[in-house]
Amino acid sequence: MHNKINILVICLILFSSIMLGCIGEDVQESVVTSASSETTLEKQIEKTLVIGELWDIRILDPVMSGEMVKEKAMIVDTLVEADPDFKLRPGLAESWEQVSDLQWKFYLKKDVKFQDGTEFTADGVKWSIERAMDMNPPVKAVTQIKSIGVVDKHTLLFTTEKPYAAFPASLEYPSLGILSPTSITDDNGVVTKPIGTGPFKFERFDIASGTLYLLRNDNYWGIKPGLEKLVIKGIPDPASRAMSVEKGEIGFTCDVPYGDIERLKATPGLNVEVHPTARVYQMQFGNLSGTPYSDVRVRKAISYAIDREVISDRTLHGCAAPAIGPVMPMISWSNQELDGYPYDSGKAMQLLAEAGWNDTDGNGIVEKNGEEFGVTLYTYPQRPGLQPMAEAIQSMLKDVGIKVEVRVMDWSAIGEHMTDRDLKLSGTAVAMVPDPDYYLRKTYHSNGDSNIWGYSNPEMDSLLEEGLSTFHAGKRQEIYDRVQEIALDEVPIIHVAYYKVAVVMHDNVQGFVFNPIAHDYMLNPEMYIAS
């Protein structure tokens, strides 16, 4: 008996020592500091803003996590920035000029220093951008950079693979946030302590709880930041974010559950703002040939059958706006002349009838050649608006005689289940970089990355190619106006609603300006906490 107890004790000691060994000192310390930081937080509440971030924070290298490091933590800046209407403005580059079809000269700001006092020079920028292209393959595709030359201390010469009018805009891509070569990396070359030129500098990062602590950069080249400290906490669950902001554990968050918005609006001390972003809810057809959708009248009928007002105001609790063309009107390159497809179920039925779809047996579903119009509408769970929207569309299409079954599954599984006859509802960013080429060419060019439904129109293709190599702003706008016009007229995909994001913050958080160029939300140095 004693022998057994001895062995059991040894096993238990072994087991617990493995576990304790794993715990290690660093972690214990970090847990303690994050607990004590919350008590000090209350004292310093006037200077510190705590952000409830949507995603877990795991990595601080802007190349891999540009949206966090640039748009939220504001540690790094990019050479080019964009205003809320998506017009480009100088960032770390004071100005730029096109030298030839393939070459661009960028003149850097001269009075800028990195947060550790290192001088900001063309060599540093070249290093930083080349590093991003090496580490993140999509960056190369977005920028089309072939080579970077250093002309002098503050001038760079970029050469692109082909004529690329969207080049300056592509430098706004958050993965291209400029890092100081003195940034601290781990053994694998991944930055763990980013040093940039932005208004806030890295203080520390608690990996275990995914909390990032930032301090004001007093040597920032722009306006003096209004906050002394910024704490960004990853809280992936929307309901937890809503309750945390309600209780005051965080001062700012966004994307709370749609159903909570009205309650939060009514809560004293909270300020809820709903802003449009550069994302669109769109419905895609499985295939445009060999299906009922090969007839443009059917595509138009479906578009007319959708009541976008109801979806935006009721289904999504006001967190969306009815879509007209592919690009939302707040974006400077949107075609403002478009009319869209206002809800008209009568017209939808008429168009279906013209295309040969009639309800001959009186069961409420239209048929053609004895075959009923029944389809599956696929969508995925990651965006909370999609499923209710899909269900609303289901009932709207039923009203015009199209039987729709809604299926929600992981996006990668959709690809395997969806047939040519089916539909898919998704939310898509229309401006990962502030240039019309990005979304329109991917979506409407016959070789576009997204164009899996097989849309092909030679006029569209040549317009989109012309847009790439047209450098005159006015002529370029004419091209993209025409692209949007054709896109709306031929309906290769249906735009349902423009995405809006609900930002919830405490009343004393002031100076926040929503910039829709952000991928989720973007903080700005003007933010401060009113006493």
Add this chain to the structure above:
Amino acid sequence: MLKSILKRLGIVILVLVGATALVFFMLHYIPGETPDVIARYIFIGNIEIEPSNEAVALISQYYDLDRPLVVQYFSWLGEALQGNLGMSYKTGQPVLDEIVIRLPATIKLAVVSILVSLIIGIPLGIVAAIKQNSILDYICSTGAVIGVSIPNFWLALLLIMVFSLYLDLTPVMGSGGIEHMILPSITLGTGMAAVTARLTRSSMLEVIRQDYVRTARGKGLPEITVVVRHAMKNALIPVITIIGLEMGHLLGGTVIVETIFAWPGIGKLLIDAISQRDIPVIQGCVVFITIMYVFVNLIVDLSYSIFDPRIRYER
């Protein structure tokens, strides 16, 4: 006994190879091509954006995903047997670090949740058994059914509403001090407490009818001594099994509770890694969870022989 322990540890290696191979090959049957998923989740950071073919090809090459599956698996296994679990695709950090950093939180939550479940479950089970068919028994049994049936995510949100928002007693979420552990451990503990209570009750009912208990009563021992000293010790053996299984399960992480309370545990690491196809992290988690299960079960088995001398291990 020592021999049986060594035998067990030998089996661990086989279990590890089997589990990691199964997971590795199954990953390729999840819809979505691995390099495409990695491009979307890890490099673009947005699943809705189609990566260019060029980028997908580069990623495939970079992570050696263009080699045959079997080759990929054995090269991973070869490294792993030398103690190198590789680097996370997502963060570029060693997988071991990624797991170790989340261990303390996972272990703390698991231990406290088990304690909560025992503190609630065992007394309820005993009371229900000795007062069988009384109103108390019915209340306990109904409570247990409700406890098992309440979904975690719902209970978690309800607890936050009541204790954090209305009563302002606990933080909504996060990790750190003891106050942060209260709600997550109650959320996890209640469901398990219900199972523990039901098991304690039925096993207690069985034991309490046995001869030696009648003898103890016949000797004129007070009821409390009969129940605690004589009946309970034997009645708890099945409960230990359940504790072992639950401990193994909790150490493997509890995704929903971790997500709601922003609790930095293993479960969320694994689930995120699966959706992002961060293969080294997935494999590392599988190795870790397997080891945990085997260890916990070993301890449970050994403890039987202490609680019940009738169980012996062959020499």
